[in-house]
Amino acid sequence: MIANPLDAGTNTLANVIPNPPNGANFYAWTGSGFNIATFFFGAWDQPNLALAPGQGGFLLTDTTFTNTFAGSVLQGNLTNALTNGYSLVSSKAPVSGTPDSLNLTPALGNGDNIYKWNFGTQSYDIYTLFFGSYSPSTPTFNVGESFFTLTAAPGSWTTNFVVQ
Numbered sequence: 398m399i400a401n402p403l404d405a406g407t408n409t410l411a412n413v414i415p416n417p418p419n420g421a422n423f424y425a426w427t428g429s430g431f432n433i434a435t436f437f438f439g440a441w442d443q444p445n446l447a448l449a450p451g452q453g454g455f456l457l458t459d460t461t462f463t464n465t466f467a468g469s470v471l472q473g474n475l476t477n478a479l480t481n482g483y484s485l486v487s488s489k490a491p492v493s494g495t496p497d498s499l500n501l502t503p504a505l506g507n508g509d510n511i512y513k514w515n516f517g518t519q520s521y522d523i524y525t526l527f528f529g530s531y532s533p534s535t536p537t538f539n540v541g542e543s544f545f546t547l548t549a550a551p552g553s554w555t556t557n558f559v560v561q
Contacts, residue, residue, distance in 0.1 A: 400487030403468030411444035426485035453543020490558035512545035
C-alpha cells in the first residue's frame with residue numbers, strides 16, 4: 398500500500414507515478430470498492446486518477462522499480478476525513494510514526510481498527526484501539542505508506558505540521 402507524501406500540484410497517476418513497469422495496476426479505494434488503473438505502453442488507462450497527499454492505494458507490479466515523488470511539503474493544519482466504515486488514508490505530512498505521534502488516535506473511537514498491509518504474509522495486520530491503547534501492539538507507519546481505518550463513526554484526523 399503506497400501513498401504520495403508530497404504535493405505535486407497535479408496529483409494524478411500520470412504525474413506522480415509516471416513510469417511504472419508495463420502491466421502495473423493501481424487500486425484506488427472508492428468507499429465501497431476499487432477503481433483500477435493499468436499502465437500499458439507508456440501510459441495509464443486512467444491517467445487522471447488521483448493520488449494526493451493523505452490518500453493511498455495499492456500498487457501491484459510483477460517487477461521491482463523505483464518511483465521518486467516530487468513536490469512540496471504540505472504545512473499547517475492538515476486534515477483527513479475518516480468516513481464511517483473503511484477509509485484508505487495516509488499521513489499528509491512526509492513523516493513516519495505511530496498513530497499517537499501522528500495525532501491519528503484522537504480521530505478514532507474505542508473499538509476502531511487500523512488495517513496495515515503486511516507484504517511478507519500477504520495479509521493485513523489488524524490493530525484495534527481499546528481505551529487509548531492498541532492491541533495487539535501499536536503500529537508504526539513509514540513515509541509513503543497508506544493503510545485502512547475502520548471506524549464506527551466519521552471523524553477528522555488533523556495534524557499540525559510545520560517545517561522549521
